[in-house]
Amino acid sequence: MGAGTENVPPFIGAQLSHLLSHSRLTLKIDQLWSSDKYNSGLIDRFTLLIPYCLDFIKWDIIFDAESPNVAPDVIFGPEDEHFHPFHMSPPSVEPNNNNNNSSLLSDWNYKDPKCLLNFIQFLRDQYVLYQAKRVGEVDDDRLKFEISTIVSREGLEMHMCSFVDKSEEVKFAVPLLDMNINKMVSGCPWRQSQKIYLQVVYPVGRKYMSAPSAPRLKLVSSSELKALYSIDDVKLPPWLNGMCLADIFQI
Template sequence: MSVKAPPPLIYSQIKYLSTKSPLPFKIEQLRSGDKIGKHSDRFTLQIPFCLDYIKWDVIYNAQYPLVAPDFIFSPEDEDFHPLLFGDKGRTRFEMGSLCNWNIKDPSRLLLVVNELRKKYLDYQKKRVAELDDDRLKFEISTLLSREGLEVLLLFASDRPQEVKFAIPLLENIPLNKIVQCCPWKQEQKIYLQAIFPITQKYSAPSAPRLNLVCTSELKIVFSIDDVKLPIWINGMCMAEYLPNLENSLEAQILAAGASIGARRRFIEALAPVFGRPVEADSVYCRRATVLVAGTFSFLVHFALTPQFPKQQPILTMQSSCHFTSQGTPISSPSLRTYPWSPRWEPSIMVERIFEYIGEELLTFKKYCNENSSQR
């Protein structure tokens, strides 16, 4: 069954929320509240929260589009009542973004959702602070001053209750500036995800489960999965753990930035020896390709890892004249055994590689002749 389009005014608010927010909201299950209705007027909204998503239903009324939408929250959050508050037996709106609702303003839905999300965060912090767990009360009291901290009380049928912390790290470092001429539109972030089991009375506190998470673009230049977390020592708290972690992370982030600069200088050093590269990654400097022309012409591909120059480039030679039976150019296996020192100047690195390619030329040509479909 095809999905019916929302009324134009409702559609403009949904589109604005999906395209203008720095948070990656997701729209799903767009549907109509009336089986014979001409328009969809409700949907499920996935809201990024605490390194995961929570789901709320947003309910417009296509017959009365000027009216502000209703929101249905998760059954687990039955005590979350952000829209109304009591006043001498009466109830009225507490949220300014709903009091000033205007269906003709495309940004209005996003303003409401952002305000609700903030109230939901306050609600979760309050729930955690009220738990009968002295360790968690202490942890949240020492972390509340961190800008961007998020917490979430987790429910699961197969394990005890837990509390998840999403702790922003390195807030003093502009991560977007790691890359020269940065193409990233979103602000890059690194978080420590810490999941604490709720401790029963008279039980010894267990260590939290720890994991580093970063925005997807940052992974291109910084291997977050390779970071070794400091050991969590029994009896310690986050206030003790975080400084060592952030010091280590900062050093590795700076090294990642330095690696980009070193890779750029290496690629620039290719031109005087091999000629101008026919292709190169000018932003992240992770790859380059040069053409070696002559009676036997071939390409040399350079793959540079984030560990450059400690880790040498991976070379692949690709013939311009020899092809497999499937029509693909014949390439050599990855080459890593050439002379290399991370302490050499880029010009010396390139010269040594050029000499190595010259030594490998006849061997590669023979390999191509033996494996070519034209032989």
């Protein structure tokens, strides 16, 4: 896990090591610290950087070094104060049928190194649903139409961005190329699946605007893939009046 982890209790270290080495995403540790305000005791909490929508979300993972049988608390970002993952259900699941989800906490076993990995994967999956719900509630007819043209694309992620000094925006991360890039590279060194995405930043329209603003488009790939194949010189077509996102994927 790197330097500065010698004071991490073994039961936390095992969970964290398994999380970082087996996650389907490239997770990062931003900082580690102790529940002791003087930071002189055992390190039992850390900030986790989780890839989402071509950016990172920060969650604080709070263990108790003296209570290994207790699942960690998670502190989400201040912009996600309404994110309540255990009070959400996928559309195909009955709202009260959350026994399996709750067992992630009630059946916590510090001796099982997969517990933290399963917990974080569940929270992120719920976060995808939460952000999709937030975006779906935006009162913008053009945005709703754009979503309807791409919502069926597998792996689509969206994020509602609110600002103090400017209008809201919705970000989309749309996977491109329906192929396994890893299998195309001889002796593939990558553990995570490599993809190329279309990043779309869509301004949320105001009712008084005569015409919707054009979205900002950009191709994005992982740093590992970029080292092999640069997409920086790939030119996207200009956004013309009357276009929609579905047109981009047909060009």
